[in-house]
């Protein structure tokens with residue numbers, strides 16, 4: 001491409017600034033970000049509540065774009081390829097990738113966790129020469145970003161990038177929490193706490209897995225109608241009950257659910273999600289990202305008597321291998337994506353988009369990064 005090996009000056013967001021984006025070094029890919037969605041994890045870091053948040057940085061981690069140029073040694077993608085940047089890398093060589101037990105990958109985390117690139121521990125972003133940190137190894141709130149080659153999934157070029165950008169985070173997380181982390185069986189009774197994008201994707205995944213009952217729990221009753229179309233079969237608003245929500249659910253399900261999913265990030269709800277599970281086998285999956293330093297608690301006897309408490313990152317999906325598979329499932333209409341997009345805006349609207357995230361009617365806002 002004409003811009004290969006040159007510094008590109010383009011717009012980023014929250015504060016719309018011109019930023020220099022250096023060429024990719026060995027093992028790196030520079031991506032022209034075409035569409036990016038906003039996730040609550042971006043909002044959490046932006047809030048400043050995350051002590052690990054490094055500023056100034058470029059947020060964003062749920063996007064789709066086109067490879068602009070590649071650094072030395074990059075073989076699996078080339079300029080022009082349609083890609084989804086992946087905050088969950090997959091190198092296929094490290095202890096994690098080879099374990100067969102996790103989708104976590106250890107290769108670039110020590111760099112991405114501190115906002116730099118592995119090669120030289122420096123950032124590829126700068127403003128007037130002053131470095132700007134990367135975020136989650138993706139930084140998709142920029143018209144161009146630089147990511148590690150192990151953190152980019154090549155996808156079907158026919159897939160609409162303004163839709164499949166959602167397959168960079170929230171939707172796969174919900175689906176995978178059911179299919180990979182919990183492995184919900186047909187006939188199971190499932191409880192989903194929080195009916196936002198992630199919770200609705202859990203409901204969609206549970207329906208596809210053949211769950212017999214999918215109980216949606218949310219403090220906003222306006223969420224319930226839409227949740228039906230994602231598979232939720234019954235609804236509870238904890239505000240309508242005197243009893244603790246876990247007791248309400250245990251009473252409704254003859255002893256508890258087979259699987260529960262916490263899709264909020266609230267440590268009290270995480271406890272309730274565990275304690276509404278059935279004695280002997282009930283499994284609760286933590287999906288929500290709690291504020292840094294917060295801890296979960298329950299009586300050990302909850303676990304001694306057979307309940308299982310586990311968590312998931314990106315739904316247990318291996319990014320470079322399985323994001324293309326998810327895109328293909330969407331193209332074959334086997335999973336939803338369009339239904340999670342409630343607002344389409346532009347990069348210039350990003351601050352309005354963040355405000356919308358607090359509007360109960362909003363699931364995902366997709367930003368067009370180049371108009």
Ligand SMILES: NC(=O)c1ccc[n+]([C@@H]2O[C@H](COP(=O)([O-])OP(=O)(O)OC[C@H]3O[C@@H](n4cnc5c(N)ncnc54)[C@H](O)[C@@H]3O)[C@@H](O)[C@H]2O)c1
Pocket residue numbers: 039040041169170173193194195196197198199217218219220223238263264265266269286287288289290312313314315363
């Ligand atoms: N583990 C991962 O890999 C991963 C990936 C993506 C998102 N997340 C996290 O998942 C969580 C959900 O993301 P989202 O985009 O769906 O968020 P969201 O804010 O859109 O949805 C949260 C829902 O929970 C409801 N809620 C809030 N407090 C509640 C309570 N006390 N009881 C019941 N319902 C309550 C809200 O009304 C809302 O409908 C966030 O914490 C996000 O950071 C984790």
Ligand SMILES: CCCCCCO
Pocket residue numbers: 039040041042169289312313314
């Ligand atoms: C790595 C687990 C948390 C990722 C949250 C993305 O929104």
Ligand SMILES: [Zn+2]
Pocket residue numbers: 039040041042061062169170
């Ligand atoms: Zn996210």
Ligand SMILES: [Zn+2]
Pocket residue numbers: 089090091092093094095096097098104105106107
């Ligand atoms: Zn790895």
